[in-house]
Each structure stands twice: as structure tokens, then as C-alpha cells.
Amino acid sequence: MESKRKFLVLGIALILILGIVGCSKGSKTSKDSSGSGNDPGKEIYTYHFFDASGPGTDINTAETKLGKMFEEETGVNVDIEHIVGDVNQKIGTMIASGEYPEILNAEQSTDAVIDAGGFIALNDLIDEHAPNIKKMYGPYLEMMKREDGNIYVIPSGASNGYAKPPNPEQGGWWIKREVLKELDYPQPKTLDDYFAIIEDYVKENPQIDGANTIGFTALTYDWRFFAFSNQPMHLAGYPNDGGSLIDMDTLEAEVYNANDDTKRWLQKMNDVNAKGLFDPESFTQNYDEYLSKITSGRVVGFFDYRWQVGQALNTLAEDNDPYNDYMAFPIVFEEDIKDQYLDPIGFMASPGMGITTGTSEEDQIRIIKYLDHIAKEEVQKLITWGIEGETYEIGDDNRYYRTEEQIEQTSKTEFRDEFGFSYFEWGWPRTNGLYSDGNAVEPPKQPEVAAISYKDGEKEFLDAYGIETFTEIFSEPDERPWFPAYDAPIKTGSEAQLYEQQLDDLMKRMFPEMVFADPGKFDSEWEAYKEKFEALPYEAYEEVITNYVQHKASLAEE
Incomplete structure (x- = not known):
């Protein structure tokens, strides 16, 4: 299940005793003496942004081309710190100490920070100082409010129309x-079909470059376990709504982690393992080891979301060997099931x-104005397209495009880092x-x-399958106004949150047992799991999701 929340209370006292210190307020002002074009003596305000969304290189935004432009326009730059290690442990330390960076993305621990009073309410700041944020998020401002009527975080992604991606960005069977x-x-x-291909290939190619073929x-590492537990939902023809299936007519939520679809999925994995096709390290490898294994060339197939495995796939793409790269397919249980791997418009x-909290009123205003600057449409175009004549062109019909040289340039990690694409594209308004x-x-x-982005090696596969883009084999998404x-929001300490945590623990403990079990003992292992699942407060979780989905759908209709 794709869970965004986990318990944070266990071990906090011990962590503090061991001396692990939370983020503290950074230096907020400095004099500009770089000769960068700022007014002589102008104060530049630097704020600390802790980003728990994923690993990355820590950097001050002014070290990038975009960030320097924003600094000159706003007088603000940002020190970005990325997560290293366990998210819950790091955020738990902040909560226990009460010490936070000025700006925080707590990812799956967001609710815990809100419940602990770690975020300020943004309503008044947005109303008084952020007209561009109001314009961008206008249709979604009500959805952003918590039960107390306050907005605490600004998400990254306010949908405005549907643009079908030419390449899979979400789930796929690679x-x-x-x-x-x-x-x-x-x-x-x-x-x-999918595993028959894998079996046929491994039988003829038991080794690749002297190592056993995987x-x-x-x-399954840490909070990313959903990359394994979500499969039954997708195979049954549902998009990624997390831990529940939403009835299209009643908008009622139903958990699936112990239904027949999940049993069918795990039994298939048990069979795949019995044939020696399942990676025995799947439940013990960490995220970096998983990515490294994919880039090694030894792996025939895997299921994952493109955004999560992108680092490995980008590395393979940069090697310019099209045969070492992967192609994704919209796999389902039965041919008559309509796949829903492409996300619909959602928020x-x-x-x-x-x-x-703890950030001064003056700094709060500067920060929200900086974020509001980023929310301007012309700045958004800088962040996604770059600079006209340098990273894109404009045709006579005002249609944006990139030359082959610009496509190649903007695909290189080093250029993207230096320009600032890597740091500003996501995570901000x-x-x-x-x-x-x-x-x-x-x-x-x-x-x-898209028409000129594909290399010759990619065109070989497009031609072989009779398609123009790699998503052409995927079904169009059905409209789901509640998505995802x-x-x-699930309250810390509630029965619904207790269910999430207990389910996560149960799946991590018993899914490996079912996958690795002797095939003759699978049914008994499944019944043991199902009995434990039935004791969980799943109905409380279903009620929370149902109420949220129905409320969100009603707001979308207004």
C-alpha cells in the first residue's frame, strides 16, 4: 500500500539521548558581494529547506542559473538539504526537539508534523502576499484545507488540463x-504472458556477463514497500489510489490487501520463486542496491513507477545502448480488464x-513571496522549459519546441543540475x-x-510494436475527480493510522513468507496472513478514505 504516514513516536527519546540533533534555524541574512548584479550592500536572505522527498545533492539555489536569477529578483536564496537515511527517524527527531528548518517537506510524515504543531497555517499569508499561488491553486484551495480549515503545506502539482505523456511516468511492468x-x-x-517471457529468456540465458540472470x-525497502504491495490493484484494472479500491458509482473505498486479487498475485510470486525466477534479495536489498542491480544489466523484469526507478533508467539511457534499457507494459490479470496505469487528472x-513554527513573521512573508514568485506562469516556464533560444524555441504559432541539440543538452544530468532544472522542477509550487x-x-x-526525442534505438521498438509513443499501448485514464x-489526511493515533501501520508491519513480515514458502504450503500461509489481517481495524480506514473521496469529488464538481 502506498502509505504516506508512519508512526514517529517510537525511539525518539533514545535518538535524542544518542545525540542526533534535529535541524536548526540557519543564517537568514548576508550581504551580497559577489558582483552578480544585485544592488551593492543589498541583503540576501538565505533559508533552510529540508526536503524529505528523496536523496540528492545538497545545494544553495543560488549556485544554479535559475536560483541565481530568483535571488536577484527576490533577494532570497535557499539551502536545500535532502534526506539521508530513514525519513521517519529524521522527522521524528525534529518533532521531539521542536527544531525545524524554516521550510520543510516532510513527505509521508507530513501529518505527524501538522499534528505536532510544526507547521504554521498559510491561509493569511496566501491571501495577503501570494496572488500567484492563489491563481495557480484556485480550484484546489478548498482541498488543501485540513479539518480545522487551515492550509499547512503547498503541494507540487496543480493540474490544469490533461497532457498525455509519450513515455510511462507511473506504474509499469518493465x-x-x-x-x-x-x-x-x-x-x-x-x-x-509477462512471466512466460521472463521464463523463456532465463532458460536460454541463465547467465549475463558471467553472473546469474535475475x-x-x-x-520493498522502507516506505517504498508499496512498489510490491500495490500490484494487485493495478493488475485488477485500478489506478494508484493507494491502499483501497474506489467504486466508480458509489465512491466507496474497499481495502484489497487480503482479497482474492492479492492472493492471486502472491501465489504467482510463489510460483515464480519456485521456478528460480524471483530475486531472493528482493526483501533485503536497499533502494540503492535495487537501482544498482537494474543498471547492472542482469535483471530481465521488474514492476515499478517510473519516477521511483528513474535514476536507474536515466543512467541506462545515457549509456546510449537501447538494448540495456527497459520497455514498460500495462499488465493485467485477464485480457478483458482495462488497464489504468496512466494517471487521470488529479490533485x-x-x-x-x-x-x-519558530520562523519570524518577517521571514514568513519573505518565504511566501519567494514561493509566490516561483508560482508566476512566466517563472514556471523558466523552471520547466528554460530560456528561449538556449533550451527551447518558439514557433510562429507560439508553439514551444526543442531542437535535437537542445533535447540532448537538457537530458544530461550535469546540465540539469547546473541550470537548476533538477532542483526546481518538483517540490515547489x-x-x-x-x-x-x-x-x-x-x-x-x-x-x-516527443516527435523528435526518440533515438534510433528507441524507434526500432516503436516500429516493431507499430506505435508512435511508448504509452500508446496503455489505455486512456478514466475520469476520477477524487484521484488520488x-x-x-489521517490523524496520528487514530484507528485508521493504526491500521496503516499494523498492515505495513504485517505485509513486511508475512509477504516474504508466502513468496518463499513451499508451493504446497502457500494456502496455509495465506490463511494465516488473512486471519491476522481480519483482526486489523480496516473498516476505520475504509471509512476515512470513503469520506475523503466523496468530499473531494463534491468539491471538484463545484
Whole structure:
């Protein structure tokens, strides 16, 4: 289940005793003496932003081209610190100590920070100092409010129209392209089709470069366990609504982690393991080891979300060997099931970026004005497209496009880091979909860019499957005005949160037992799991999600 919340209270006292210190307020002012174009003696305010969304290189935004431009325009720059280690432990330390950075994205621990009083309410700041944020998030401001009527975080992604991605960005069942080529470009549609391809290839290729071939590996590390537990939902034809399936007519939520779909999925994994095709390290490898294994060339297939495995796939793409890269397929249980891997237009009110308590009123205003500057449409275009004539061009019909040279340049990690794309594209106030002039927010979704982005090696596979883009084999998403349901705020200490935590613990403990069990003992292992699941307060969770989905859908209709 894609859970955004976990208990944070255990071990906090011990952590503090051991001397692990939370984030403290950084230096907020300095004099500019760089000769960068700022007024002589002008004060530059530096704020600390702790980003728990993922690993990355810590940096001051002014070290990037975009960040320096924003500093000159606003007098503000930001020290970005990325998460290292366990998110819950780090955020738990902040909560226990009461010491926070001025700006915080607490990711799955957002609710815990709100419940602890770690974020200030942003309503008045937005009303008085952020007209661009109000404009960008206008249709979603009510959704951003918590039960107390306050907005505490600004999420990254305010949808404005649908732009179909040419390449999968969300979930998919990936197969190494070399495998597809060797087997004459098969197109799997069902789970059985998918693993038949893997089995055929491994049988003929038990080793790759002198090492054992890995048929199928999985990501289960820490909070990313949902990359393994979400599969039954997708295989049954549902999008990623997290830990529940939403009835399209009644908008009622139903958990699926002990239903027949989950049993069918785990039994298939048990069978795959019995055939020696399942990576035995799937439940013990960490995130970095998982990514490294994929880039090693030994893995035939895996399920994951493109945004989560992007680092590995980007590395493979930069190697310019199309056969070492992977192609994703929209796999379902049965051929008559309509896949829903492409996300519909949706809005997530959490996680997001918030301003923390202890930040002075003056600094709160400077920070919200900086974020409001980022929310301007012309600045959004800088963040996603860059600079006209340098990273993109404008045609006579006001359509944005990139030349082949610009596409290659903007795909390189080093350039993206130096320019600032890597640091500003996500995590800040951000629109999504289409700009007011009809151009796609994200260049890869612009048809003019997608048409010339594919390299010869990629075109080989597009031609083989008779498609123009890699998402053409995926079904169009059905409209779901509540999407995604996993965005529902769940109170710390509630029965619903207790269910999430207990389920997470139960799956992590018993899923491996079912996968690795002797096939003849699978049914008894499943019954033991199901009995424990039935004792969990899942109905409380279903009630919270149902109420949230129905409320969110009603707001979307207004």
C-alpha cells in the first residue's frame, strides 16, 4: 500500500539521548558581494529547506542559473538539504526537539508534523502576499484545507488540463529491451504472458556477463514497500489510489490487501520463486542496491513507477545502448480488464512544502513571496522549459519546441543540475498539464518535442510494436475527480493510522513468507496472513478514505 504516514513516536527519546540533533534555524541574512548584479550592500536572505522527498545533492539555489536569477529578483536564496537515511527517524527527531528548518517537506510524515504543531497555517499569508499561488491553486484551495480549515503545506502539482505523456511516468511492468528483441518483440498483456517471457529468456540465458540472470526483482525497502504491495490493484484494472479500491458509482473505498486479487498475485510470486525466477534479495536489498542491480544489466523484469526507478533508467539511457534499457507494459490479470496505469487528472493536497513554527513573521512573508514568485506562469516556464533560444524555441504559432541539440543538452544530468532544472522542477509550487497558451507544462509531453526525442534505438521498438509513443499501448485514464485517494489526511493515533501501520508491519513480515514458502504450503500461509489481517481495524480506514473521496469529488464538481 502506498502509505504516506508512519508512526514517529517510537525511539525518539533514545535518538535524542544518542545525540542526533534535529535541524536548526540557519543564517537568514548576508550581504551580497559577489558582483552578480544585485544592488551593492543589498541583503540576501538565505533559508533552510529540508526536503524529505528523496536523496540528492545538497545545494544553495543560488549556485544554479535559475536560483541565481530568483535571488536577484527576490533577494532570497535557499539551502536545500535532502534526506539521508530513514525519513521517519529524521522527522521524528525534529518533532521531539521542536527544531525545524524554516521550510520543510516532510513527505509521508507530513501529518505527524501538522499534528505536532510544526507547521504554521498559510491561509493569511496566501491571501495577503501570494496572488500567484492563489491563481495557480484556485480550484484546489478548498482541498488543501485540513479539518480545522487551515492550509499547512503547498503541494507540487496543480493540474490544469490533461497532457498525455509519450513515455510511462507511473506504474509499469518493465522488460529489458534486449529480451524483447531476442524473442521477436512479444507484447505481453496478462501476468502469465509477462512471466512466460521472463521464463523463456532465463532458460536460454541463465547467465549475463558471467553472473546469474535475475528473472524478476522487486523494491520493498522502507516506505517504498508499496512498489510490491500495490500490484494487485493495478493488475485488477485500478489506478494508484493507494491502499483501497474506489467504486466508480458509489465512491466507496474497499481495502484489497487480503482479497482474492492479492492472493492471486502472491501465489504467482510463489510460483515464480519456485521456478528460480524471483530475486531472493528482493526483501533485503536497499533502494540503492535495487537501482544498482537494474543498471547492472542482469535483471530481465521488474514492476515499478517510473519516477521511483528513474535514476536507474536515466543512467541506462545515457549509456546510449537501447538494448540495456527497459520497455514498460500495462499488465493485467485477464485480457478483458482495462488497464489504468496512466494517471487521470488529479490533485494531491499532501505532501508539500510548509513554513515551520519558530520562523519570524518577517521571514514568513519573505518565504511566501519567494514561493509566490516561483508560482508566476512566466517563472514556471523558466523552471520547466528554460530560456528561449538556449533550451527551447518558439514557433510562429507560439508553439514551444526543442531542437535535437537542445533535447540532448537538457537530458544530461550535469546540465540539469547546473541550470537548476533538477532542483526546481518538483517540490515547489508547480502547475501541471497545460499552460494558459496551450503549451504543455512539461516539454516531453509537448507533441513537437516527443516527435523528435526518440533515438534510433528507441524507434526500432516503436516500429516493431507499430506505435508512435511508448504509452500508446496503455489505455486512456478514466475520469476520477477524487484521484488520488491516498492523499486523505489521517490523524496520528487514530484507528485508521493504526491500521496503516499494523498492515505495513504485517505485509513486511508475512509477504516474504508466502513468496518463499513451499508451493504446497502457500494456502496455509495465506490463511494465516488473512486471519491476522481480519483482526486489523480496516473498516476505520475504509471509512476515512470513503469520506475523503466523496468530499473531494463534491468539491471538484463545484
